[in-house]
Amino acid sequence: MARFKIDLRAGAFRSVLGFTFSHWRRQPWRLSLIMGAFLLSTLADVLTPFYSGRLVDAVASGAGTDEVAWNAATTAFSILMALALAGVVLRNIAFLWIVELTLKMMSDIAADAFHRVQRFSTDWHANSFAGSTVRKITRGMWALDLLNDTILIALLPSVVMLVGSTLLLGWFWPLMGAVVAAGSVLFIAVTAMLSLGYVAPAARLANSWDTRLGGALADAVSCNAVVKGFGAEAREEARLARVVAKWRLRTGRTWMRGTANGTTQGALLLVIRAAVIGLALILWAWGQASAGDVAFVLTSFFVLQGYLRDIGTHIRNLQRSVNDMEELVDFQSEPLGIQDRPGARPIRITDGRVAFDKVTFHYGNHLLPLYRDFSVDIAAGERIGLVGHSGSGKTTFVKLIQRLYDVNAGRILVDGQDISQVEQASLRSQIAIVQQEPILFHRSLAENIA
Structure with a gap:
C-alpha cells in the first residue's frame, strides 16, 4: 500500500494558482463583479433560515384571524421571497460574467501555450510526443474551467455561508455556534487531508498515464504508413494494450480513492447532523428555543450541510484541476529554444553569400x-x-x-x-x-x- 502523505506540493499548487491569478488580473472589473454577486447571493442564503424561523413562530403564535400574527407571517414571507429573488438575479448575473471570464482565459491560455510550443527547441520537439503535447494543452484548458467554477462559484460562497451561519447561530446560542464551527472545521480538515494526501498522488500518476496514452495513440496513427508497410498492426495493438492496462489501473485506483473520500465525508456529516439536531432539541427542552428557533436551526443546518457536502466535492475538484493543469503550467518554465537577441533586426539579403x-x-x-x-x-x-x-x-x-x-x-x-x-x-x-x-x-x- 502506498504510504499516506499530505501532498500539498507547494510547487504544484503555487504554480497553478499563481498562473490562474495572473490571468484573473487581466480582467479585474469582471472578476470583482462576479465575486460581489456571489457574495451577496450567498448572504441571502444565510438570512433565509432566520426568516423561515420567524414565519414558523408567526404561524404558531395565532390563527389566521389574528392580525398581529398575520402581519408577522406576511412580513416574513415577503422577506423570504425578496431574498429568493435577489439570490436568483445575482447568481444569474454572476454566471453570465463568469462565462465571459473563463472563455477569455481559456482562449488566452491556448494561444499562449501554442506560442511557446512553437518556439521550443528542435530537440524538445524531437523528444516530445505531439499527441502528449496536445493532450496537456487541451486537458489544462478544460481544467481551468473547473478551477474557476470551483473557486468562484463553489468555494467562495461555501466559505461565506459557513462563516455567516456560524456567526448567526452563535449570536443566539453561543454553544450552537461553537458546535457548528467545530464540526465544520473538522469536516474541512479531514476532507482536505484525504483529498490532498490520499487522492492527489494517485490522480497525478493517472494523469501521467493519460498523457502517455495520448502520445502512444498519436505516435501509432501518425506513423500508420510504416506500420502497414511492415504488417505490424497486431504488434502496435499489443503495445497500446499495455499502455491502456497501466492507464486503467492508475485511473481505477484514483476513482476508488475518491469514492472512499466521499464515504468518509458522508459519515462525518451524519455525526455533525446528530450533534446539531440533538443540541436544538435540548435547547427547546430547556425553554431556550421556540418552535421557530428549532426550525431556524434545522433549516440553517440543512442549508449548511449542502454547502459542507459541496465543500468536499470542491476540494476534490480543486485538487483534480490543479493536477490536470500542472503539465500545461510547466510549459511556462520550459526555456524557449532559440530566441532573438534584444534589438534584433530583419536580415537583408543582397547576394546570398x-x-x-x-x-x-x-x-x-x-x-x-x-x-x-x-x-x-x-x-x-x-x-x-x-x-x-x-x-x-x-x-x-x-x-x-x-x-x-x-x-x-x-x-x-x-x-x-x-x-x-x-x-x-x-x-x-x-x-x-x-x-x-x-x-x-x-x-x-x-x-x-x-
Whole structure:
C-alpha cells in the first residue's frame, strides 16, 4: 500500500494558482463583479433560515384571524421571497460574467501555450510526443474551467455561508455556534487531508498515464504508413494494450480513492447532523428555543450541510484541476529554444553569400564536437553538394544556417551579417527547403505549397 502523505506540493499548487491569478488580473472589473454577486447571493442564503424561523413562530403564535400574527407571517414571507429573488438575479448575473471570464482565459491560455510550443527547441520537439503535447494543452484548458467554477462559484460562497451561519447561530446560542464551527472545521480538515494526501498522488500518476496514452495513440496513427508497410498492426495493438492496462489501473485506483473520500465525508456529516439536531432539541427542552428557533436551526443546518457536502466535492475538484493543469503550467518554465537577441533586426539579403567562421558546435551535453573551428565560404550563386556518411553533420550544416541551433563558438554569416543577431523569422523566410521526407498538413494543396 502506498504510504499516506499530505501532498500539498507547494510547487504544484503555487504554480497553478499563481498562473490562474495572473490571468484573473487581466480582467479585474469582471472578476470583482462576479465575486460581489456571489457574495451577496450567498448572504441571502444565510438570512433565509432566520426568516423561515420567524414565519414558523408567526404561524404558531395565532390563527389566521389574528392580525398581529398575520402581519408577522406576511412580513416574513415577503422577506423570504425578496431574498429568493435577489439570490436568483445575482447568481444569474454572476454566471453570465463568469462565462465571459473563463472563455477569455481559456482562449488566452491556448494561444499562449501554442506560442511557446512553437518556439521550443528542435530537440524538445524531437523528444516530445505531439499527441502528449496536445493532450496537456487541451486537458489544462478544460481544467481551468473547473478551477474557476470551483473557486468562484463553489468555494467562495461555501466559505461565506459557513462563516455567516456560524456567526448567526452563535449570536443566539453561543454553544450552537461553537458546535457548528467545530464540526465544520473538522469536516474541512479531514476532507482536505484525504483529498490532498490520499487522492492527489494517485490522480497525478493517472494523469501521467493519460498523457502517455495520448502520445502512444498519436505516435501509432501518425506513423500508420510504416506500420502497414511492415504488417505490424497486431504488434502496435499489443503495445497500446499495455499502455491502456497501466492507464486503467492508475485511473481505477484514483476513482476508488475518491469514492472512499466521499464515504468518509458522508459519515462525518451524519455525526455533525446528530450533534446539531440533538443540541436544538435540548435547547427547546430547556425553554431556550421556540418552535421557530428549532426550525431556524434545522433549516440553517440543512442549508449548511449542502454547502459542507459541496465543500468536499470542491476540494476534490480543486485538487483534480490543479493536477490536470500542472503539465500545461510547466510549459511556462520550459526555456524557449532559440530566441532573438534584444534589438534584433530583419536580415537583408543582397547576394546570398554564406560563411562559417571558425564554428564549433556539439549537441547538448556531448563532449565530442561535431564541428571544431570549422570554416567555409560559399559564394553567391554557388551550388554545393554535401557528401558524407550518416551522422557526419550534413543535416546539421543546413540546420545551423537556419539557426535551428546556436553554435557554441564562432559565427555564421549571410552576406556578412551574423545570423545570431538578426530576427529568426526573417532569416528562415529567405531560405527555401525541400524536406528529405515530405511533411504535409491536413489542409488544402494550396496551403501546403504555400
